[in-house]
Every structure is written in structure tokens, then in C-alpha cells.
Amino acid sequence: MMQKITPFLWFDNQAEEAVSFYISVFRNAKVGKVIRYGEAGPGPVGSVMVAEFELEGIRFTALNGGPMFKFTEAISMVVDCKDQAEVDHFWDRLSEGGQPGQCGWLKDRFGLSWQIVPEALPRLLGDPDPAKAGRVMQAMLQMTRIEVAKLEKAYAG
Template sequence: MQKITPFLWFDNQAEEAINFYTSVFRNSSIGKVARYGEAGPGPAGSVMVAEFELEGMRFTALNGGPMFKFTEALSMVVDCKDQAEVDHFWYGLSEGGQPGQCGWLKDKFGLSWQVVPEALPRLLGDPDPARAGRVMQAMLQMTRIEVDKLEKAHAG
């Protein structure tokens, strides 16, 4: 049993969001869905709360109204094994959203994501400060992380 579950507050797009996220992540599913009844406060039949799972991690989505918005103070990190995975998640999650710098993006619902290849922390962690510094400088020029450019910067 997962002890901590991210709880995502949406205005009225919870169902659209969970359908979007489960389309981007291959290992995903939608669980229990509770809908508003005639008593409201949301429109009858619309999602009140829904559970979903992405890559083995459970999430809960709520249609709670417009009072709260996502900020970059919280982001989801997607660890990727290679450039193909980076590209899949970067282009999938950024569809209709906004690309950011250094692998960050906001999806079309405003949720922030970091799409990170396994090479990035490995190369940034090089004990040679010059090599690690070149990797950092290369990364700072990127939106979507490009592994080949990081490796070229690392090599000098």
C-alpha cells in the first residue's frame, strides 16, 4: 500500500486530465471514480474524485473549483532511461502546455513536470568540476534535454 498519494486539485478538468495522463504513460490505469449527484456542488454526473495510477504510483484527482492553481513549487519528475523516453514524455506531456528550461514543462492543466534522462545526474555528478560545469552550461541552454549534447559537453 502506498502511504502518500499526490492529490491533484482541478477546477473542472479532472476527468480530462486523468484520461490525458493515462494516455501518455503506458503503464497506467484509472481506478475508482466518484461523480457528483443532483445535490452537487458540481454538475451532476461530472467527476468529483477519481483515482488513477501512473507507473505504479497512485494519484487522486478532484474537481474542486477554481480556487487553487498549480505552481512550479511542486513538480512531478519523470526519470527516463534514454533520449527516446525523454522525447516520448516531453512531447506527450507538453502537448497544449508550455515548455520550460532544463527539462521542465507545464502541461495543459498547469501541472509542472521535469523530464530527466538518467544521463543528466550522472554527468552533472562527475568529480571533475570542469566536465560537470560544461554539462551544466549545456543543460542551461536547453528546453527538452538532449542526451547527445550533454555527452558532447562532458567529453569536451
Template sequence: MQKISPFLWFDNQAEEAVRFYTSVFRNSKIGKMTRYGEAGPGPAGSVMVAEFELEGLHFTALNGGPMFKFTEAISMSVDCKDQAEVDYFWSRLSEGGQPSQCGWLKDKFGLSWQVIPEALPRLLGDADAARAGRVMQAMLQMTKINVAKLEAAYAG
């Protein structure tokens, strides 16, 4: 059992979100879905709580109502091995959502994601401050991260 896990509050889209996220991540599964009964407070038969797993990480989704919204203060980070993975996750997670800067986006439910290639932290962490600085400047100009442009900036 996972000691700490993300608990995501939705207005009334928990089931839709769970089905979407599990369609995006290949190593995923939907767990138990608890539905509201006649006593409410949600509509009878609608999902109250849904458990799901993405890449081995357990999540819980709640249809809790409109009181709380996601903010960029919390995001999910997707580590990608190469540009093809960046392109795949960026395309899927941004469907109906909103791209931002430096590899960040909001999905159609308002949850923030960072789609980050393994090259980015490696290049930004280079001991040569000039190279790392060029990579930072290149990244600051991007929405979706482009590995070839990062590597070009690194090379000078």
C-alpha cells in the same frame, strides 16, 4: 497501499486529466471515479474525485473548483532511460502546454513536469568539477534535454 500519494486539485478537468495522463504512461490504470450527485457542489454526474495510477504510483484527482492553481513549486519528475523516452514524454506531456527550461514543462492543465534522462544526474554528479560544470552550462541552454549535447559538453 501507498503511504503518501499526490492529490491533484483541478477546477473541472479532473476526468480529462486522468484520461490524458493514463494515455501518456504505458503502465497506468484508471481506478474509482466518484461523481457529484444532485446535491453538488459540482454539476450532477461530473467527476468529483478520480483515482488513477501511473507507473505504480497512486494519484487522486479532485474537481475542487477555481480557487487553487498549480505552480512550479511542485512538479512531477519523469526519469527516462534514453533520448527516445525523453522525446516521447516531452512531446506527449507538452501537448497544449508550455515548455520551460532545463527539461521542465507545464502540461495543458498547468501541472509542471521534469522530463529527465538518466544521463543528466550522472553527468552533473561527476567528480571532475570542470566536466560537471560544462554539463550544467549545456543544460542551462536547453528546453528539452538533449543527451548527445550533454555528453558532448562532458567530453569537452
């Protein structure tokens, strides 16, 4: 089935580098069609204009569109992780050259925001006991990378 909506990522001139990086981070990833600028420009001849790629079954498009637009935290990619090992893998790789944020958020070296979320987090935050959920929230607010063991300890009281 064709994917109806595709995230389209605007880069200044790092689309090819970004695609290579993202492909190296995710196990189920591949590069698709790559279109390069020709003599008509506006980019340098032979440089990537548009590159399609896939991460974990989701198609993306990367464009070298110039410096007019930058990423903001208003849009982020969420990586759902089964355990701490996955959280650590994605946090370590995606934050290389980037900036850690609060509560599992980070910006990668291209300025794209990511949320690295263990499956335990929404389960613990959604507990019907407001005291348990509140302790988990307070623990999470102290974290950059989410630490499942600390969340579970807070949950238990």
C-alpha cells in the same frame, strides 16, 4: 503494500480529461475508482468529483474542486527516462497544449509542472571533475528539452 502518500491534484473542472490524458501518456497506467457529484453538489450532477488513477505504480487522486487553487512550479512531477527516445516521448506528449520550460521542465495543458530527466543527466552533473560537471551544467542551461547527445558532448569537452 498500500501506498502511504498519494499525490492529490486539484483541478477546476478538468479532472476527468486530465486523468484520461495522463493514462494515454504512460504505458503502465490505469483508472481506479471514480466518484461523481450527485444532487447534493457542489459540482454538476454526474460530473467527476474525485478520480483515482495510477501511473507507473504510483497512485494519484484528481479532484474537480473549482477555480480557487492553481498549480505552481513549487510542486512538479519528475519522469526519469532511460534514453533520448523516452525523453522525446514524454516531452512531446506532456507538452501538448502546454508550455516548454528551461532545463527539461514543462507545464502540461492543465498547468501541472513536469521534469523530464534522462538518467545521464544526474550522472554527468555529479561527476567529481568540476570542469566536466560545469560544462554539462552550462549545456543544460541552454536547453528546453534535455538532449543527451549534447550533454555527453559537453562532458567530453
